[in-house]
Amino acid sequence: MTAARFPFGAQLHAATGMVFFRLWAPNCTAVSLLLEGQEPVPMNAVRAGWYEVQVPCAAGARYKFRLADGTDVPDPASRQQQDDAHGWSIVVDHDAYPWQHPDWQGRPWSEAVIYELHVGVCGGFKGVTANLPELAALGVTAIELMPIAQFPGTRNWGYDGALPFAPAVAYGTPDELKELIDTAHGLGLMVLLDVVYNHFGPDGNFLHLFASDFFREDRSTGWGAAIDFRRRQVRDFFIENALHWLNDYRFDGLRLDAVHAIDDPDYLFEFARTVRGSVAPERHIHLIVENEDNCASLLDGASPSFDAQWNDDGHHCLHVLLTGEHEGYYADYAVTPAEKLARCLAEGFVYQGEHSEHCGRTRGEPSKALRSTAFVLFLQNHDHIGNRAFGERLLTLCRADAFRAAAALVLLSPQIPLLFMGEEDGAREPFLFFTDHHPQLAEQVRVGRIEEFSKFEGFADSADSPTLPDPNEPTTFAASVPQPTAESALWRAFYGSLLALRREHVMPSLAGIGQRESAVLGRAAVSVGWLSGNTWLRLYANLDEAPVEFEMAPSAKLLYASSDEAESDAAKGLLIGSSTLLFSMQAGTPKA
Known part of the structure; x- marks a missing residue:
């Protein structure tokens, strides 16, 4: 070095x-x-x-x-x-670790099935390592660690990171992190890392004392002064951080948090170009973004670009259809949610330049020409559970049969699926927002959370108002640890069977997908089809309780039905409530 x-x-x-x-x-x-x-x-x-x-x-x-x-x-x-x-x-000697799988080159992005987890909740680096064989056996092919950069205290989501190059002491040592990654590679698992390049946490970062030029006071974000990506030193700092994780620790990819808060979009193209050009070309390195702006140009592959974006549009459509919620960012999806879901499954983004009432502006770029794997689809992730007042998991907010139908849609769709830790066990514990700040900052965070949720239904200013969990209390962290239940084996069998189907019937088709079609079948029912080679795969999902009719060519082969009843009624052209079907059919056969 x-x-x-x-x-x-x-x-x-x-x-x-x-x-x-x-x-x-x-x-x-x-x-x-x-x-x-x-x-x-x-x-x-x-x-x-x-x-x-x-x-x-x-x-x-x-x-x-x-x-x-x-x-x-x-x-x-x-x-x-x-x-x-x-x-x-x-001082760390990164050359001292004895890698057991030094020839690992990763896996193609089309094979990705991502499992997002919080290292602290899962027992630190050693706890995650111990759980890897079960995840590999389930059919997961990539684990994604929420941010691990050093933060103040012992408990944090990771987005308050202060020292971006240092793994958090609370999770373990650098060698224990390398052992986690090394073990994962031996099991055929990729390891992705969530990194935060749009802000620093409010405590523990001292750059303002000696390098105030790191920031620009003329632009602000939700976390304070914007980072000044106009400066070469600032650009290099984060590029070197990315290469540190990819080369010293052998991560297989990075997920960049909230890149819409990076005030110099040109930097993202430089980042992708430089990082890809600085890693051994034979390695499969994957770069993913979270981007409220839905910039298809970051994903088009015309030049070194990003592999995929977290598809919040898809999540929001599914959440509205399953729960009926319409507050906050869900308001943009509460009108014609099935139409929006159908567009999302066929074209990627829902918002491709349309006006967003929630954002107060137009949002997005046309995405229909992008490959299906440019989008990461999920029912749950840390944000959309943990940013709720009480951190409720989706399974506690909707019918279990509708949840299963939606899970099948996610895992059998052409987009890259993501599970959130505990989902495979049917976990119902919340995932709450937790911190370990000093008393003054802890109080500011607590009051801020109360103010944030006071405008939502159920939070009137009265003695009957529910009490929000205090982020700084250790019990808030403890309550967020998912626990297995008596139904865990059934849930694991369900997810395992879906991932086996994806591996057999969906993954081999992804690289060749061209034409895509979608339609609305009912209030909460959609179909999507994608053509790979000369074969159509067609997915039908009904998240409502009422059945809907559909037409399918006699030559179509049923690959998956969410229940025996769904399979029986499919032959009659009926898609029963809370069910999902997957068919294969040769091109040229009359379509549905």
């Missing part, structure tokens, strides 16, 4: 016993390196606000940077912390 490639942080040269330390501190007139138990070492001021020094040192050494006013700060590019975001930074 050379200073030219990773100019941020501490770089160990094990062969010489030297460590090269660098810090970008354009606001400082002097910076010193503070090694634990030693006198401060003045750092050399070099070009453009950089300070650097090389000293004899070893892996495990603890250090901070001392600013001219005497303030000691952790390394913003720390690879490991002693305690949390406020503690000593630690």
